[in-house]
Amino acid sequence: xxxxxxxxxxxLRVASVFSNWQRAQPIIAEYxxxxxxxxxxxxxxxIVGDGGWSNPPLVHVPVLPAVKRGVYVPNINYGELGLVxxxxxxxxxxxxxxxxLEIRDPYFExxxxxxxxxxxxxxxxxxxxxxxxxxx
Numbered sequence: 001x002x003x004x005x006x007x008x009x010x011x012l013r014v015a016s017v018f019s020n021w022q023r024a025q026p027i028i029a030e031y032x033x034x035x036x037x038x039x040x041x042x043x044x045x046x047i048v049g050d051g052g053w054s055n056p057p058l059v060h061v062p063v064l065p066a067v068k069r070g071v072y073v074p075n076i077n078y079g080e081l082g083l084v085x086x087x088x089x090x091x092x093x094x095x096x097x098x099x100x101l102e103i104r105d106p107y108f109e110x111x112x113x114x115x116x117x118x119x120x121x122x123x124x125x126x127x128x129x130x131x132x133x134x135x136x
Contacts, residue, residue, distance in 0.1 A: 030122030031062045037119050037127065040070035042098040049106030062101055062125070100128045
């Protein structure tokens with residue numbers, strides 16, 4: 001009886017995980033498509049808003065397609081991914097990046113001398129190219 005109960009719990013858990021990831025597939029595909037627009041070697045910054053985020057694990061979804069394309073993403077332990085980080089020092093300002101991925105409409109102020117040009121969009125994000133020298 002105990003084995004039957006444990007087996008049933010396992011089936012329910014696997015089904016719930018599968019169901020959650022199936023619903024997330026269109027969002028994941030949007031990130032993959034949008035990040036194809038970011039050239040290898042670019043520096044990509046993420047800004048995440050906290051309003052209405054229904055699936056926190058999806059916050060990390062853009063990291064894999066970005067890293068696979070050779071895009072630099074700060075705060076990633078590249079050693080764990082089997083990669084060598086080529087850029088030093090770590091960027092400390094939005095001015096040090098080439099692209100901005102805005103996830104779930106965060107509030108932020110754009111510094112003077114920076115403009116953002118939207119290059120991609122999905123259900124949960126906007127991708128911008130950061131241009132130096134002109135204000136938005």
